[in-house]
Structures are given as C-alpha cells and as structure tokens.
Amino acid sequence: MxxxxxxxxxxxxxxxxxxxxxxxxxxxxxxxxxxxxxxxxxxxxxxxxxxxxxxxxxxFSIPQVLRKLKSQKDDTYKFLFKYKDGNIIESVVMKYKHGNSICVSTQIGCKMGCKFCASTLDGIVRNLTCGEILGQILKAQDEIGEKISNVVLMGSGEPLDNFYNVVKFIKLINAKEGLNIGQRHITLSTCGIVPKIVELADKGLQITLAISLHASNDVMRKEIMPVAHKYNINELIDGCKYYINNTNRRITFEYALVKGVNDSDKNAEELSSMLKGILCHVNLIPVNEIKENNFKKSSLESIKKFSNILIKNGIETTIRREMGADINAACGQLRRSYIEGKNNIKEV
Ligand code: SF4
Missing domain, CATH: 1.10.150.530 (DNA polymerase; domain 1)
Structure with a gap:
C-alpha cells in the first residue's frame, strides 16, 4: 500500500x-x-x-492524536501523534495574531546528539516520509479548526538528515493546488550539516534557513553539539554565505543561552565578530531545561545584556518568547515523558 x-x-x-x-x-x-x-x-x-x-x-498517513495539550499561559497547542506503525512524534501549534504556525517533526528521534535536546536521547528510529510530515499539518488543522499559515521544521529530527523527504514536503505544502503556504513562511532549522546546506542552497528555494549555533567558538560548540566535530564554525559560516549568495535570504542563527556556559560578555563579543557583515539575524532563546542534563536557563537580565552587546555590534537580535512552557513544548520532551509512562499532563 x-x-x-x-x-x-x-x-x-x-x-x-x-x-x-x-x-x-x-x-x-x-x-x-x-x-x-x-x-x-x-x-x-x-x-x-x-x-x-x-x-x-x-x-492516508494522517496520524492519530494521542494527546492534545493546550497551554494555560498562551495560545500554544502540543500534539502527541501516533503513526500507523506505532511510532510517536510531537508537533506544536502556536497561534499568533498574524496566523497559525506549526513546528513539525521530520524524523522519529534524532541521531545528532545535541546535549540540550530530549529528542536525541534514544537515537534515531527512522525518517518520516514527506506525506507523514504533511499529515501533522493536516491533522493539526482539523484539531484547531483553522488553517496553518507558517511552518517551522524545528521539531524532532534533523531535517537535512532526511533531505529528499524534507525538500519534497516543502514543495508539496508550497504548491498552489496543495496548502499554498508561501516559501517565505517556511523555516528549516539545522544543526549545521554543511554539505546539505550547500545542496539546499542549490535548490534555489526561498525558505528561511535557521542555524542552531548555540556557541561562539569551536571548543564550546564541540562540547554541546557533536556535529561540530565534523564541521567547524568557519566551514559552517562559509556554507551559510553560500546559501545567502544563492538565495538572497537572510539567515537566522539560533543561540540557546545556558547559564554559565555560553552567556558571558566575551561570548557575545565572539559571536558578534563571527557574524559581522553576514546577512543574518540572531534569535536568543532561554535554553529548555531537561532533566537529563544540568543546563540552567540564563537569567532574563543576562539574556538582555547579551542581546545588547550584539545589537551594539550591529547584529540584528531578538529574544524568543517562551511558548507553551507549561506543556513540555520543547522538542522531544512530551514524547519522552509519554514513552516513559510519566505523562500526567492534563489534556484539553
Ligand atoms: S536539536 Fe535538532 S539536530 Fe540536535 S539532537 Fe535535537 S532534534 Fe536533533
């Protein structure tokens, strides 16, 4: 079938x-x-x-809803979806004034091993097909009774490790006979697989590329992101420049601030020098605390200080609002709690 x-x-x-x-x-x-x-x-x-x-x-690979959680703090929904083969993934829908945004998963589990992420703790099970990724949007639209207008590939899985399905998925949701979601309303987030960034740039898509950077130097990045052993920051930045040259699109660098690890003034200065002159934007995120690591969120005061240094150095910077913090909205947390049989979170 x-x-x-x-x-x-x-x-x-x-x-x-x-x-x-x-x-x-x-x-x-x-x-x-x-x-x-x-x-x-x-x-x-x-x-x-x-x-x-x-x-x-x-x-039809429309997933079954195992859990639907609604944040008490904001308009965020978290879905725990089950596919035909029993595998479970999660998707998050965020309602904004300008439209509804969904964060989809692209793989079941992930092999990339980022230290701050719950999705990778048990490695990868398999890739999702383009239709299975699409199924998350179709089911979420049914559940909230509204259309989705923005898509972020930032859930469980490394999208560029599932390149064929992800590119086909982007084209499917962009097609005017399909969901007709503009490419500029689609963001793909990667931990930095440089050859795949180059391959994506060659596709000439107009999507936003977001890089999970999270460190201002190679020593620090290697400690928290194993991918950094394969591609150093210089290679990553060269890949990003290639993407910008080919697409004319501004890149977003995601930087999760961990208390006492990567949030010093020196880190902010280092990051500023690294990104100087690049068509980019930095998104500062308070790190998601998961019980499997000892990372603590930087205080709001340190985040603001860090942001001010970047801005002073001419780097466009925003601080991401934490959405759905009360419903384990961070990547992989809810799936993990469910699999461990500890899901005591109230459903909608
Ligand atoms: S942050 Fe993304 S790439 Fe890194 S382990 Fe988690 S899902 Fe994989």
Whole structure:
C-alpha cells in the first residue's frame, strides 16, 4: 500500500493514468485531500470503481492524536501523534495574531546528539516520509479548526538528515493546488550539516534557513553539539554565505543561552565578530531545561545584556518568547515523558 500523501499532483495524475483512470480524476482527488477529506468513499464526485481501486492501493498517513495539550499561559497547542506503525512524534501549534504556525517533526528521534535536546536521547528510529510530515499539518488543522499559515521544521529530527523527504514536503505544502503556504513562511532549522546546506542552497528555494549555533567558538560548540566535530564554525559560516549568495535570504542563527556556559560578555563579543557583515539575524532563546542534563536557563537580565552587546555590534537580535512552557513544548520532551509512562499532563 502507498501513502497517498506522499504523492504530489503530478505523481497522482500519473498513477491514475497508468491505472486506467483519467488524469483529471487525480486532480479531483488531490482537491478533496487538501479540503480535509481523508476517506476515498467520502469523495462525492469519484465513481465507486475508482474509489475501490484507490482503497486497494492507498492509505492516508494522517496520524492519530494521542494527546492534545493546550497551554494555560498562551495560545500554544502540543500534539502527541501516533503513526500507523506505532511510532510517536510531537508537533506544536502556536497561534499568533498574524496566523497559525506549526513546528513539525521530520524524523522519529534524532541521531545528532545535541546535549540540550530530549529528542536525541534514544537515537534515531527512522525518517518520516514527506506525506507523514504533511499529515501533522493536516491533522493539526482539523484539531484547531483553522488553517496553518507558517511552518517551522524545528521539531524532532534533523531535517537535512532526511533531505529528499524534507525538500519534497516543502514543495508539496508550497504548491498552489496543495496548502499554498508561501516559501517565505517556511523555516528549516539545522544543526549545521554543511554539505546539505550547500545542496539546499542549490535548490534555489526561498525558505528561511535557521542555524542552531548555540556557541561562539569551536571548543564550546564541540562540547554541546557533536556535529561540530565534523564541521567547524568557519566551514559552517562559509556554507551559510553560500546559501545567502544563492538565495538572497537572510539567515537566522539560533543561540540557546545556558547559564554559565555560553552567556558571558566575551561570548557575545565572539559571536558578534563571527557574524559581522553576514546577512543574518540572531534569535536568543532561554535554553529548555531537561532533566537529563544540568543546563540552567540564563537569567532574563543576562539574556538582555547579551542581546545588547550584539545589537551594539550591529547584529540584528531578538529574544524568543517562551511558548507553551507549561506543556513540555520543547522538542522531544512530551514524547519522552509519554514513552516513559510519566505523562500526567492534563489534556484539553
Ligand atoms: S536539536 Fe535538532 S539536530 Fe540536535 S539532537 Fe535535537 S532534534 Fe536533533
């Protein structure tokens, strides 16, 4: 059986033609799917012999909702989704005045080993297909009863370690016959796999690239992000410059501030020199505290001080608001609590 959500319009039309149907039927089915109909029998203008054929060959990777949590502090929803094979992932929906944003997972688990992240603690199970990533958006839209207009690939998994599916997913959600989400409303966050950044730049997409940097020098980065042993900061910055030159897009550098580790004035100065002259923006984030490490959040005062040094040095900087802190909204935390059988968080 094939997952119909893995197919783009061209592929679906082709399948229909190759299976004795008209390509036009493919377009009709595609329209139903993106209207939220995930059962061929409910597609009113499709004849029975065609739906029989479709039922025999396809399934929909719409995940089942295991948990739906709503933050008491803000308009953040966290979903724990289960796929057909029993694997569990999480997605977060944040409601803003300018629209709804979803943070999707791209892999089950992650092999990258970043020290501050709960998603990597048990390694990787498998990649998600493009249709499975899309399924997170379709299900979340049904659950909140509203459209999603911004997509962030920043949940569990390293998107560039699942390159083919991620690029296809971006094209699928960007397609005007699909969800029609503008590329500039899509952000891909990577820990810094340099050759893949270059490959992505060559695709000429207009998405925003976010780099999880989190350190102002190689020694420190190697301590918290194993990927830094493979690609040093100079190589990473060169990859970013290549991306900017090819796409004309500003890069976001994510920097999670850990008390006493990477939040000193010296770190802020080092970071400023590293990013000088680069078309970029720094997003400062209070680190997510997870019980498996001893990281403590920097105080708001230190974060502001750090930010002021960057701004003084001409680096555009923002401090990210913590969303959904009361519902384990950080990457991988809820899935982990659930798997460990410790999920005592109240559902909506
Ligand atoms: S931060 Fe991202 S790349 Fe690093 S371990 Fe977590 S999911 Fe993987």
């Amino acid at each position: 094939l997952n119909i959500l893995d197919l783009n319009l061209f592929e679906l039309k082709l399948w229909m033609k190759e299976n004795g149907e008209s390509a036009f039927r493919g377009k009709q089915i595609f329209d139903w799917i993106y209207k939220g109909i995930y059962n061929f029998n409910d597609m009113k203008n499709i004849p029975k012999n065609t739906t029989d054929k479709l039922n025999k060959n396809f399934y």
